[in-house]
Amino acid sequence: MRYHAYLFEARSIQPFLFASGRLADMVAGSDLLDELSRGILDQALRACEVEPESLPAPRRAGGALYLVFEDAETARRFRALWRTLVAQLLPGIERVDCICSGESVKGAINTGIDTLAGMRNLRPAALPNPAPVAERNARTGEVAVARDRKRDREPVDAATRVKRQFARSEHAGLAHKFDPDDRAEWPRNFEQDEPGSRRFPLGEDGMVGLIHADGNGLGQILRVLGDATGHAPEHYVRLYRAFSEGLDAATGDAARSATQDVLQPQINDGVYPARPLVLGGDDLTLLVRADLALDFTENFIEAFERESERMLQTLRGQLKEAGTPDDVIERLPERLTACAGITYLKSGQPFARGYQLAESLCDRAKQQSRSATEEATVPSSIAFHRIQTSLADDAAALSSQEMERYESTHNTVYHLGLPAYAVGQVDAAGLPRLQTLRDLVEHLQDGALNAARLRQLATRIHESPELARKEYNRWRALAEAPAARALHEFDRHLEALVGRADEHDLPFGPERDGDRDGGSRERYSPLGDLLALLALHRQDTRKETA
Incomplete structure (x- = not known):
């Protein structure tokens, strides 16, 4: 008997979501994508006289479908x-699909996965081509196809029109997964001219945190499942479906845990200070009030580790029932981990680029986590950046522009921020812990040390590291008598983050080999990250205190 697998993947989902920059459009787009692999898919299958419950479907989530048909014509x-x-x-969304056949379900799907991998770089032409002179949507730059009568006849492109026409109950949308009990409403807009009851409750600074989190270790699990179903191919659909649904459940439970612990205590006038945009597989994308972003992200990652540990324990039992050899089962990790990137930006700045930066920060966190351990399980970590000048979409380029200073005298690059901070249960000896940075922030918030001088110091480092050394020594001298204990605690936290430094030097760790041409050295400091968190948590470091 031959099986016919239909594989579909929607790609570049986030540009589709963030294109117009309006929160209401993002919400509608995320709900539409969520409904695509649920109700819309079920209706399409029934239109082809196929019952969704009876169709083998190893994967149907996150904009991806793996469906297995017994009849080629139906496929x-x-x-x-x-x-x-x-x-x-x-x-306008990028998508790839194929139909592949094989003597087994596993063979058909594996052939399809290889086929999709080869198609991903073949981007089809966007047809029809617009006329040389055509009205465009000012928000997206795409050709307008209609006018929105509800918004002063604003020209809208095809994707924006679909989002604004899509209507879905808030109690059935993506946000419902974060709060099944509907304890409060979720905001739908930032604009002043929209109904105030559903506006995003921002802080005084108008900043939001755009979070993108992504799991680690899925490849290891898929390799185990591949070997397991090699021994028992008849269990392929059941085991892959169990893993896919278990992963979705673990991610959803982690999101609900973070919502309950971090967001619910901050409900303001019946509205959450956040808006979920993506939740599927091991991915999370969320907008949240800036001062809550780090708490939510850390809580989510820690809960994801716990929930994935339970999920993998269940999967071990299912593999055992399928007759999988013990040596294959033992290769499953104890838990999954996750890394995240957070972009702190103003609510009026372009979210599309903010998301690209968050994704780039997440990739940087993953690189740092991998290099921090030789174990199979990669530790969880978080990287973040607060936009102060221009918004770039690449973490390395932005860091070079805003957080680095090259001193030619010593051929040294000074980094005013750390690449990533470790969180979660997995040991990461090579990464500083986020909790240590939090402790340093709390220590400076006590007011014993003059944090305003540290902001001046950061500015001075960009101008002249040599002058900055003199200013830092003066700051320490002024603090030594009245706040000796506080200064000692500052040094202790600093050493835990970057290593022991000369107290008469700048607050940077020891020199290390750089990766630039010319054999330059590098030194790292948490100073920029420290000042960013102080500002986000309303600690005014711009004015000197007595």
Whole structure:
């Protein structure tokens, strides 16, 4: 018997979500994507005379479908219908699909996965081409296809029109996964001209944190499942479906835990200070009031580790029941971990670029986590950046622009921030802990040390590291008599973050080999990260205190 697998992936989802910059459009887009692999898919299958419950579907979440048909003609009819639906519902989004056949379900799907991998770099032309002279949507730059009568006849492109036409109950949308009990409403806009009851409750600084979190270790689990189903191919669909659903459940439970612990105590006039945008597989994207972003992210990652540990324990039992050899089962990790990037930006800045930066920060955190251990399980970590000048979408470029100073005299690059901070249960000896940075922030908030001088010091380092050394020594001298204990605690936290430094030098760790041409050296300090968190938590470091 031959099996016919239809594989579909929607790619570049976040640009589709963030294109217009309006929160209401982002919300509608995220709900539309969430509904795509649920109710919309079920209706499409029934239109092809296929019952969704009876169809083998190892994966149907996160904009990806793996469906297995016994009849080739039914698979082709479904593909024709699905392509039409997606083109109408998600205009402009990148998508790849294929039908592959094989003597087994596993063989058909594996062939399809290889086929999709080869198609991802073949971007199809966007047709029809617009006329040379055409009105465009000012928010997205795309060609307008209609006017929004509810918003002063604003020209809107095809994707924006679909989002604004899509109506879904708030109690059935993506946000419902974060709070099944609907304890409060979720905001839908930042604009002043929208109904105030659903506006995003911002802080005084108008800053938000754009969080992107992504799991680690999935490849290891998929390799184990591949070997397990090699011994028992008849269990392929059941085991992969169990893992996919278990991962979704673990991610959802972690999101609910962070919502309950961090967001619910901050409900303001019945509105959450956050808005979920993506939750599926091991991915999370969320907008949240800036001062809550780090707490939410850390809470989510810690809960994700706990929930994934339970999920993997269940998976071990299912592998055992399927007759998988013990040596294969033992290769499963104890838990999954996750890394995250946080972009702190103003609510009026472009979220599309803010997301790209958060994704780049997340990638940087993953790189740091991998290099911090030789174990199979990569530790969890977080990287963040507060936008103060221009908004770039690459973490390395932005760090070089805003957080680095090259001193030619000593051929040394000074970094005013650390690449990432470790969180979670997995040991990361090579990474500083986020809790240590938190302790240093709390220590400076006590007021015993003059944090305003540290902000001046950061500015001075950009101007002249040599002058900054003199200013730092003066700051220490002024603090030594009245706040000797506080200064000692400052040094202790600093050493825990970057290593022991000369107290008569700048607050940077020891020199290390750099990766630039010319054999330059590098030194790191948490000073920029420290000042960012102090500012986000309303600690005024701009004015000197007595």
